[in-house]
Amino acid sequence: MGEFELIRHYFAAAPCAQAGDGVALGIGDDCALLALPAGEQLAVSTDTLVAGVHFPAVCDPFLLGQRSLAVAASDLAAMGATPVAFTLALTLPTVHADWLKAYAQGLNLMARQCGLSLVGGDTTHGPLSLTMTVFGRVPAGQALTRSGARPGDLVCVGGELGNAAGALPLVLGEREAAVALAEPLLAHYWSPPPQLALGQALRGKASAALDISDGLLADCGHIATASGVSIVLSLEQLPLGTALQGLLGLEGARQAALTGGDDYVIAFTLPPAHLAGLQAAGWPVHVVGRVEAGSGVSLRDHAGADITPRTRGYQHF
Amino acid sequence: MGEFELIRHYFAAAPCAQAGDGVALGIGDDCALLALPAGEQLAVSTDTLVAGVHFPAVCDPFLLGQRSLAVAASDLAAMGATPVAFTLALTLPTVHADWLKAYAQGLNLMARQCGLSLVGGDTTHGPLSLTMTVFGRVPAGQALTRSGARPGDLVCVGGELGNAAGALPLVLGEREAAVALAEPLLAHYWSPPPQLALGQALRGKASAALDISDGLLADCGHIATASGVSIVLSLEQLPLGTALQGLLGLEGARQAALTGGDDYVIAFTLPPAHLAGLQAAGWPVHVVGRVEAGSGVSLRDHAGADITPRTRGYQHF
Incomplete structure (x- = not known):
């Protein structure tokens, strides 16, 4: 043929x-x-x-x-x-x-x-x-780019993080897990639903956006660089699924959320005035940090201590 | 990095x-x-x-x-x-x-x-x-598609055919040739100039067009199918370069022109009324056949005999 x-x-x-x-x-x-x-x-x-x-x-x-x-x-x-x-x-x-x-x-x-x-x-x-x-x-003029984040904005994500990274050892056959844990993680890896409706809903509201493909830390670094701001993430606020925590434990799930790849969840910065309206309308908006003056990405624990890891995400080479 | x-x-x-x-x-x-x-x-x-x-x-x-x-x-x-x-x-x-x-x-x-x-x-x-x-x-509406050829149109090409096919054995190191023969063929293989200006000049004139990537016979077959017409090509009219003929001889050059790939020369069908104007304006327009009612592609020699070869061109699988 x-x-x-x-x-x-x-x-x-x-x-x-x-x-x-x-x-x-x-x-x-x-x-x-x-x-x-x-x-x-x-x-x-x-x-x-x-x-x-x-x-x-x-x-x-x-x-x-x-x-x-x-x-x-x-x-x-x-x-x-x-x-x-x-x-x-x-x-x-x-x-x-x-x-x-x-x-x-x-x-x-x-x-x-x-x-x-x-x-x-x-x-x-x-x-x-x-x-x-x-x-x-x-x-024209309404596309969500990476360059519009401003100090005072919230940093948000459109859903749970780390599920695809958690699934990867299962995908590769390096690990086994009970069906109840494996199924939702594998579903996210193989069929991550593109957040198209959320992206359109964020037009005129989000100040910057991207989809997380290299891990939250690395991808927030792209917004920070393009916007000329500092992004401060809060370890406690990461949205983690129960299956991911069941498989990896809390610390492992946080690691997957921060530095795993393949989430394909939207990360965006949002002037605080828009938060309540989006959440009331039922959009999945999870606040995970804030934008400050400065540069780079840092991670804070519940006490406000800087616990930024050195490894930022998946590098293709 | x-x-x-x-x-x-x-x-x-x-x-x-x-x-x-x-x-x-x-x-x-x-x-x-x-x-x-x-x-x-x-x-x-x-x-x-x-x-x-x-x-x-x-x-x-x-x-x-x-x-x-x-x-x-x-x-x-x-x-x-x-x-x-x-x-x-x-x-x-x-x-x-x-x-x-x-x-x-x-x-x-x-x-x-x-x-x-x-x-x-x-x-x-x-x-x-x-x-x-x-x-x-x-x-809008002026793009050159494959589907507009009509009986009575001329079949034309925008330049010499077969040069890239002639170059291929040189590219692969399967054959050697004198510099004077090799150079123009290799130049065409490695840097085929896209006929962008010609394509734009053909807007509103050519009735169908494509670029020849799989060989003249195979690609004319695509126009014939999309337009619901028959295309009759004339062996004598194929534009063949001197280097190609020097390397392959006349018969080999014709074979390369008909069934070789990678020409990236535009083939198009043209109502005859447009021919003189395009040629007078200096566009490279070589008539190689005509469009008739019917289907498929055939090749005729100088006496009008059907000499259509069975191999039509490069198939990617």
Whole structure:
């Protein structure tokens, strides 16, 4: 089966928009064509997942399909963008129909959940890796960037931290756990729900935002650097799930939350006046620290002592 | 050196627009932000190049930098789009400063030639591969697609065919050739100039277009299928370079032109009324066939006999 038939066959069930919803021309030409409503900008992000680095070389292709798109869509959430479309560059060592079918099913499910249409891509022969480029739209000037945090803002996260880091030893088969503990952690690792609705709700409210992929400490460092501020995190305030604490204990769970990767939860800074309204509306907003004048990220214990760890998060090299 | 420092350091010289020219927000946040003038659409294309498949695992990184972006930009040319920006997903087995510096220099040079700004990407650890996603803008309704060819149109190409296929044995070290023959062929392989200006000039004139990546026969087949027409190519009319004929002889050169890949020359269909005007304006327009009612692609010799070969071009699997 040739490249073109392959793509057509296995991804035919994906929500391939041919028109409408911002997609003027979908799969099948040299380029896709996207249209933007007047006054909106296009948010673009590219993520690569490599077998053996970002996911186990042998894993469930359905779960991989879900995860590969969720990770990419999380960048749209962090900008407050409304999802439009994505391209998939799929590099495969060999073509196995069963693998492709299951991968496409997982991808398709996540695409529908996110409201993303597959508009193009490339299928190549080589070591297994996946590069997603996602597109969203956002009213001009309303995108959530990393550079707007101001002293006095609260530092917040959109959900529990550390679950994916807690799941990793289970994913890699290095550890076993009771189903009640393993299931929610594995679910978060394989299918982290991109916080797209939260990101859009934060437009005009959050002063800075990003999605946590390298660990809370490292990612807050990116906001601190881009905004020219200091971020002070509170160890006591980290939102930790019961499964994570059950597996790792309180100290281990805190370590996973601070320096583990792959959370894909939004971290954002928020003028305090917006907190009550967001929480009253039911948005998951957990205060984990505050923005101060200065630079860098520090961690304080309940007594206010500086207990900043030296290791800040996952470095890709 | 971490991922972020690495990208900043080696790609700092790339034309990273921070504002203007359609780029509202460049590298450094979760997403880049692109703006479109009213009435224009965004053309998007993704291409992956894998070491050992699409280029030799050991090759000159400067040349690879040029080629990797040129190949992707060629899809913008084929749509008649004006280049705006690109993202680079770079997967590297190890970080070598010299390699990255030279790669970035080649990429940077091609980016400037094409008018493309680097707006984001991802750097990951793994087997060497490169995925480029390119963005261009085109007035709504004026993009050159594959589906508009009509019986009576001419089939044209924008330049010599087969040069990259002729170069491939030289690139792979499987063959040697005199410098006078090798140089122009290798230049075309490593730095195929995307026909961006030609593509824009064809807006409102060409009825269908694509860039030749899989060989003239295979790619004309894509136009024939998308347009619901038959394409009849003339063996005698193929534009063949002197170096290619010097290396392969006339028959070999024709074979390379018909079924070789990697030309990245635009093939397009053109109502005959537009031919003289384009040629008078100095555009490289070579007539290689005609569009008829029916389906498929066929090749005729000077006597009109059907000599269609069975092998149509490069299949990626």
